[in-house]
Amino acid sequence: MGIALNFLGEALNKTPVGVNSLIFGYIERSLIPFGLHHVFYAPVW
Numbered sequence: 001m002g003i004a005l006n007f008l009g010e011a012l013n014k015t016p017v018g019v020n021s022l023i024f025g026y027i028e029r030s031l032i033p034f035g036l037h038h039v040f041y042a043p044v045w
Contacts, residue, residue: 012020031037 012023028037028040031040
């Protein structure tokens with residue numbers, strides 16, 4: 001799990017400005033209807 005998160009972080013670090021925020025926002029907003037948007041914060045923070 002740690003290796004996968006590290007790979008994802010490295011890949012998002014190389015994207016143009018704002019793309020990583022767009023991906024974060026999309027995932028977070030897509031989890032709101034299911035009430036799971038709070039679960040997404042734990043691995044990120």
